[in-house]
Amino acid sequence: MGTNVFKLITENVFKCVYSIKEFESLVTDFAENLLCPIQMRCCIIIINAVNKLKKTKMPKDVKNAAEMYKTVICDKVLKLCSKNKPAPCLTSGYALALRNFISQNEEEKLSKLLNSLNSYVDFALEGTTKCESGDLMLIVTLLQNKSKLKSLSDDFLQRVWNAYKENEGIHSRYEEYSLLIVLIFGHIPNEEFTTVTTDLLSITVKSVNVGDLVLFGKHLKTWESVLSCDLNPTKMKILSDVLERLLQKIISLLQSSTYDRELYESIFQFEKTIVQTVHLFLSPPIMDLLILSITLLMLKEDQDFKNIFNFSMTLLECLLRYRKPLIMDRLPPYLQQYRILLRSLCRRSNSDLNLEDTDISHNSDCAHQLEKLTNNLIFCQKDMGRIAMYLVADILEQYEQVTLYPNVKIHLNNCIYSLISICDQHAVAYLMRVLSSASTEIFKIMYENYKKYYRFTGKV
Numbered sequence: 001m002g003t004n005v006f007k008l009i010t011e012n013v014f015k016c017v018y019s020i021k022e023f024e025s026l027v028t029d030f031a032e033n034l035l036c037p038i039q040m041r042c043c044i045i046i047i048n049a050v051n052k053l054k055k056t057k058m059p060k061d062v063k064n065a066a067e068m069y070k071t072v073i074c075d076k077v078l079k080l081c082s083k084n085k086p087a088p089c090l091t092s093g094y095a096l097a098l099r100n101f102i103s104q105n106e107e108e109k110l111s112k113l114l115n116s117l118n119s120y121v122d123f124a125l126e127g128t129t130k131c132e133s134g135d136l137m138l139i140v141t142l143l144q145n146k147s148k149l150k151s152l153s154d155d156f157l158q159r160v161w162n163a164y165k166e167n168e169g170i171h172s173r174y175e176e177y178s179l180l181i182v183l184i185f186g187h188i189p190n191e192e193f194t195t196v197t198t199d200l201l202s203i204t205v206k207s208v209n210v211g212d213l214v215l216f217g218k219h220l221k222t223w224e225s226v227l228s229c230d231l232n233p234t235k236m237k238i239l240s241d242v243l244e245r246l247l248q249k250i251i252s253l254l255q256s257s258t259y260d261r262e263l264y265e266s267i268f269q270f271e272k273t274i275v276q277t278v279h280l281f282l283s284p285p286i287m288d289l290l291i292l293s294i295t296l297l298m299l300k301e302d303q304d305f306k307n308i309f310n311f312s313m314t315l316l317e318c319l320l321r322y323r324k325p326l327i328m329d330r331l332p333p334y335l336q337q338y339r340i341l342l343r344s345l346c347r348r349s350n351s352d353l354n355l356e357d358t359d360i361s362h363n364s365d366c367a368h369q370l371e372k373l374t375n376n377l378i379f380c381q382k383d384m385g386r387i388a389m390y391l392v393a394d395i396l397e398q399y400e401q402v403t404l405y406p407n408v409k410i411h412l413n414n415c416i417y418s419l420i421s422i423c424d425q426h427a428v429a430y431l432m433r434v435l436s437s438a439s440t441e442i443f444k445i446m447y448e449n450y451k452k453y454y455r456f457t458g459k460v
Helices: 003-015 015-019 024-030 039-055 060-083 088-103 108-115 117-124 133-144 158-165 168-187 190-208 213-227 233-256 261-276 285-299 303-320 324-328 331-348 357-377 387-400 406-420 425-433 437-454
Strands: none
Touching: 003 015, 003 039, 015 387, 024 133, 024 387, 039 088, 039 133, 060 088, 060 108, 088 117, 088 425, 117 190, 117 285, 117 437, 133 158, 133 168, 133 303, 158 168, 158 190, 158 213, 158 261, 168 190, 168 213, 168 357, 190 213, 190 357, 213 233, 213 261, 233 261, 285 303, 285 331, 303 324, 303 331, 303 357, 324 331, 331 357, 331 406, 357 406, 387 406, 387 425, 387 437, 406 437, 425 437
């Protein structure tokens, strides 16, 4: 609580020209006792405030004065690290001093600091079970500047991975851990990339096998961090193969597990991230598994229809937006998911059910989502033109079977009008021939309405 208050005070002090210059005595006092964890944390807050000041329009002399504060603190850290054994309060200071000396090209000071590098690395990696922020800060700093630190051992990346890979507590520091994962998977050589991805897959699968689904969800967040890495084509191919195996495990989990909102949200956020990672090659099995997951999810609709519908619709929209060519190659199974959602929505929007107003509103929102997906589909006229009439028939079939609430039906009507817009005369004639008598009458009325009110004729 104390350091949070100090952080707020420091941020306000560094907004004022005069107060920055008056901060010198306080900085000096703090720098005299950096072996105190609280004072070290306060100095870290000051250094972070100084770094932010560089991006502001403060006068140059004020920025120089602030830079002196950072120099005073880092020089003091250098002296302490040279004389003392590694300690938790010094690790974060060591990381900041290292970062500062590298950025300022202060080779003499950097050389002195690096004399104790190995002992600090060993200390940080041995203390991973405690998940100290200073340890993480040091490891991240070393990875960010790996090319400039020739004294780091060749197995440093593998040591870092081995130290953190099965540390459950590290997930409590997600932002720092996410950055660490990006650096490890980005820097590690191609030959070792297979090892670390297989390790992560084994750990993830293990959490499912022992029934720790909360930990499984956390591992999926780690995979999302891996997907955000800038990887070369060789690593991408390896990652794609491993993701296929992971998705197979997820499909098995969806088939066997009871519905849990947090778990399913984690799964579909992960799948959404896969789809949105456009530089990742999605093999045919991965695409099929992603589509299959929607089918399996909708089997649990009775337990949480609104959220399950939203998860499914979001994934369908992402697939169409980010993987359009692949979806056009798989249009029949993709549209099968569309039909599943349509039938489920209509079944739950039957006016005979006497739903509450909130439920009607939720179903109307779902219908609106379906309408938006339909509008996006009609932009694929080349592929959808020959299939649109079948979707029209599917919606009309629901009209025959169920009396829908008006709030829902208005959106489905709009779906029909949108689909008619890409149907040619042959498709319209086909519908007139094959639809049931009731559906034919409904379609005739809607087609006339379309020609009168919806079709663009070019006339003003």
